[in-house]
Amino acid sequence: MKVRALLxxxxxxxxALVAGAHAQTGSAAKGQMIFESRCVACHSLDANRVGPALxxxxxxxxxxxxxxxxxxxxxAATHVWGRDKLLAWLTNPxxxxxxxxxxxxxxxxxxxxxxxxxxxxxxKKPAAN
Amino acid sequence: xxxxxxxxxxxxVIASRRAFMGRTGTLSAVAVAMLAGKDxxxxxxxxxxxxxxxxxxxxxxxxxxxxxxxQLGAGSGLLQKPVLDVAVRFQADHKAHRDALIATIQKMGGxxxxxxxxxxxxxxxxxxxxxxQGDVLDLAARLELGAINAYLGVIPAFGSxxxxxxAGRLAADETMHYTILTNALGRPLPSGALSFGA
Numbered sequence: 001m002k003v004r005a006l007l008x009x010x011x012x013x014x015x016a017l018v019a020g021a022h023a024q025t026g027s028a029a030k031g032q033m034i035f036e037s038r039c040v041a042c043h044s045l046d047a048n049r050v051g052p053a054l055x056x057x058x059x060x061x062x063x064x065x066x067x068x069x070x071x072x073x074x075x076a077a078t079h080v081w082g083r084d085k086l087l088a089w090l091t092n093p094x095x096x097x098x099x100x101x102x103x104x105x106x107x108x109x110x111x112x113x114x115x116x117x118x119x120x121x122x123x124k125k126p127a128a129n
Numbered sequence: 130x131x132x133x134x135x136x137x138x139x140x141x142v143i144a145s146r147r148a149f150m151g152r153t154g155t156l157s158a159v160a161v162a163m164l165a166g167k168d169x170x171x172x173x174x175x176x177x178x179x180x181x182x183x184x185x186x187x188x189x190x191x192x193x194x195x196x197x198x199x200q201l202g203a204g205s206g207l208l209q210k211p212v213l214d215v216a217v218r219f220q221a222d223h224k225a226h227r228d229a230l231i232a233t234i235q236k237m238g239g240x241x242x243x244x245x246x247x248x249x250x251x252x253x254x255x256x257x258x259x260x261x262q263g264d265v266l267d268l269a270a271r272l273e274l275g276a277i278n279a280y281l282g283v284i285p286a287f288g289s290x291x292x293x294x295x296a297g298r299l300a301a302d303e304t305m306h307y308t309i310l311t312n313a314l315g316r317p318l319p320s321g322a323l324s325f326g327a
Binding site: 039042111 | 180183184186187190191194252253254255271272274275276278279282283285286287327
């Protein structure tokens with residue numbers, strides 16, 4: 001009985017750890033699915049379309065994707081796209097760069113985590129912040 | 130694939146001269162509906178006006194791309210009738226969206242984003258990788274699904290409820306396109322309700 005209770009406790013603890021880890025880092029696989037169903041309207045990984053290419057966005061200076069014509073506001077941005085900046089951007093782009101052109105937001109925090117995890121998995125540069 | 134499309138779109142949907150004329154009339158109606166009361170709308174939008182125009186311009190960029198994607202598909206020689214007719218019909222819908230968006234942006238005092246060259250779209254969409262009709266339909270379906278989610282996703286960002294409604298109407302058209310395309314590809318229905326715009 002004690003063993004069963006201990007195993008149950010361990011299982012619950014493991015689930016909590018997994019959930020906690022997801023909350024911190026997200027799932028790249030889920031992020032890819034979200035990217036391919038929502039972001040792909042405007043973005044590709046390796047080509048500028050309505051929006052800039054995002055395959056190397058992590059670690060890139062904002063507003064500086066080669067050969068993409070940015071809004072004036074984003075052209076003037078100087079921050080580097082790290083995990084926290086991308087999460088903030090997907091939450092509300094206007095709060096990160098007022099006057100930017102993207103009206104789309106990712107509503108759920110876990111979806112944002114997943115998308116950022118996916119983008120980070122594509123980049124060789126770390127998504128530290 | 131062919132029979133599914135035929136079942137879905139013939140004879141009521143595929144363009145005939147009469148249907149084409151009907152759609153031309155619809156275009157005018159759509160444009161008029163989008164513009165109805167826009168003067169009052171513009172006066173009431175204040176600081177949201179520039180943001181709304183910005184969102185509409187992103188939408189216009191999507192429509193430019195969709196028009197050119199269908200042009201690439203139609204010109205590829207990979208589409209056979211009646212699929213080709215359906216692609217041309219969907220392209221006409223996107224042209225109607227484009228024209229209505231341009232009129233609305235101009236009415237609001239904005240500058241509509243310009244269409245790029247067909248070659249630019251071909252490069253960005255990797256048109257050179259399309260090998261058969263299924264590839265073309267898959268590309269179209271992916272773009273339509275993205276557009277559905279984009280239009281639904283920007284609805285909360287509009288300062289104007291009228292423009293939010295327009296985004297909903299555009300999303301409805303794209304959903305019709307996506308549904309027919311996925312059916313033609315032999316793909317299943319979405320696994321559950323509320324799968325779009327999540």
